[in-house]
Amino acid sequence: MTTVLIADDQTLVRVGLRKILESDPDTTVVGEAGDGEAAVTAARNLRPDIVLMDIRMPVLDGIEATRRIVHAQPLTRVLVVTTFGLDGYVYDA
Numbered sequence: 001m002t003t004v005l006i007a008d009d010q011t012l013v014r015v016g017l018r019k020i021l022e023s024d025p026d027t028t029v030v031g032e033a034g035d036g037e038a039a040v041t042a043a044r045n046l047r048p049d050i051v052l053m054d055i056r057m058p059v060l061d062g063i064e065a066t067r068r069i070v071h072a073q074p075l076t077r078v079l080v081v082t083t084f085g086l087d088g089y090v091y092d093a
Contacts (some may be wrong), residue, residue, distance in 0.1 A: 003030045005046055007039035007065065008054040008081070017052060017081070036060030043069045043076060055082045 004021055006014050006029060014032045021027045030046045033039035037060040043051055051069060055062040066078045 002027050002050060003046070003048040004028070005031045005033065005039065005042055005048040005051045007033040007036070007042075007051060007057065007062065009034050009057040010054075013054070034058075036062055036065035039065045040068045040072075043073060047073065048076060051076060051078045052081050053078050055080060 004027060006017050006021075008014050008017070011034070014034075018029050018032070021029050030048050031042045033042045035058045039051065039053065039057075039062075040060065051066075053062045053066055057065070060068075062080065062082075066080070069076055069078055
């Protein structure tokens with residue numbers, strides 16, 4: 001069973017990703033976060049295998065949230081999900 005945390009400031013995106021992921025019986029969405037700080041806290045508390053992370057979010061952006069999560073939890077993988085076409089955003093994460 002793979003556990004996933006979804007971090008995106010757009011509710012509709014989180015709902016859509018949850019529906020897609022939950023269609024796989026081997027995947028469980030353990031939580032959602034609407035900003036980067038909430039994502040860091042949720043990752044610390046829930047210990048997901050994977051975090052789906054948006055780059056642009058309020059409070060704390062996805063790049064810094066990714067850094068904090070990976071530093072604190074090296075076994076958690078972060079997959080950046082974004083509509084931005086600029087590679088620099090992704091490489092910074």
